[in-house]
Amino acid sequence: MSAQTVGDVGEFGLIAALQMRLKTTAAVEVPSGDDAAVLRLGADRLVVSTDMLVQDRHFRLEWSTPEEIGHKAAAQNFADLTAMAARPVALTAAIAMPAETTVEWVLGVVDGLVAEAEMLGAAVVGGDVTRAPAITISVTALGVPVGSRLVRRSGAQPGDVVAVCGRLGWAAAGLAVLGRGFRSPRVVVDAHRRPRPPYEAGALAGAAGATAMIDVSDGLLADLGHVAEASGVQIVLDVERLPIDDQIRETASAFNADPLGWVISGGDDHALAATFPAGATLPAGFVAVGEVVAGSGVEVPGYRHIGAPGFDHFRE
């Protein structure tokens, strides 16, 4: 019998196995398993999240400028803080790269990291550089709660409204366009190159009483699946209410693709998905797309999804 590989169990199987090995301490308020962990440091709470990007998997040197890659690396980490209703204070970045990487390229990545951080009042405070066969960028984002409450994945209750805020399917459409050798429509290609997470919306959702929230990075179905699992509920999406932006509809039409497929399973736009108590006034930018009921998993009545609900880094 050969040993199980990470390819056999997949990204989420591996994460589940890893989390069983962790131990907690009194300083850990939210352990690994949410968008970000929360630590108590004396009087303050620290919200921390780590994400890694690998060349040819998360970005391609021929498709993105180094500045765009830096923006993306920062944005996907800051979006995790946003999804807790926290705001970023700083990030650290470790970059491994081949020796033939140009200094100019690395400085471009750093400029992108710095610019995305600066836009949010945060700073890049350090990191590491080393050598590796493929460029690998690991970012750790550090933040603090905006208000008094942080929003986890686990608080969704039957009767809650499910709502989304931000772009859905744009980055997936852009990736499809680039993958077929095109460079336009520019707006979706740019969305793939540089995500624009709805940074303000996380704190607004927290203040509006959101019961659960997640950053849509793996795809709406997959990420709402994480909320459903963490909360012990079922989420039912209303396919008619899922926002399909005109850009996505037009791109799908031009490329003979299913626009709803991009919206429902495309990640990398870093939209927010949240649940709110029935009757709550949704914050600006949020659109109701479904409801929480008793049960498990995510259902989309009337829609038959082809393929995986989202992206698995060890299994595509």
Place this chain on the structure above:
Amino acid sequence: MSAQTVGDVGEFGLIAALQMRLKTTAAVEVPSGDDAAVLRLGADRLVVSTDMLVQDRHFRLEWSTPEEIGHKAAAQNFADLTAMAARPVALTAAIAMPAETTVEWVLGVVDGLVAEAEMLGAAVVGGDVTRAPAITISVTALGVPVGSRLVRRSGAQPGDVVAVCGRLGWAAAGLAVLGRGFRSPRVVVDAHRRPRPPYEAGALAGAAGATAMIDVSDGLLADLGHVAEASGVQIVLDVERLPIDDQIRETASAFNADPLGWVISGGDDHALAATFPAGATLPAGFVAVGEVVAGSGVEVPGYRHIGAPGFDHFRE
């Protein structure tokens, strides 16, 4: 004219160029460039450091168990906090790996990270897993000051005593042994596989009035060079006072190597080097090895060092 590569400028040239691009904010008390950065979060201070390990550069699968690699990844980051006179609270880890990596191996690394953290009362609070051609482990260590003062690299003053605490040259001796195909002396091989930083000594040095401190990770000459540069001073080492442990002397004798070379330019043991005001009582474990004078750089009168003063990841 072809563009400069990171191989051309080397690790420290690249870091210097990167640091010029960073911007600070009111929350940044110590920016990038020390062993760890320091952030102000409300009433508390957060000390943060990031280091990345790459397969076949920082560890070899045939030389170390996954648990040892996990211990090492945590230890080298925690040692950076120790060198600021801080203590660890938590770490995050991002691990990129080929799909054929066994789950058991990854769990072993996590067990090593968790065990090293637990030994210090800290927790592993999350991270990321993704796919890459070479196993790459990026750890971010998060800590808080032990006492009221943090110790930087930049405070050494002419007249100060230079002292070291912890193993010097052990990991380098172990690496030399393994590199020649041997597995013993076991004690130095084990030192390479799993460093044992003097975790208690950092806070003691801070309380004893250390004016500057650094984690010896690149080699004593190289790291004292960082202190000399940050402090605007010269450091003069007394070659007669450098501690050469019997293990190192015996291993060097058996392998026809220069024991002082390992002591003076071997990294990866994560000893501490610190400067103290003249006449200060050195904390337990510290040995005086030199003094701080006006000038620049590091001098070792009577010793002619062959080769680089330390390790450069883009230039060996």
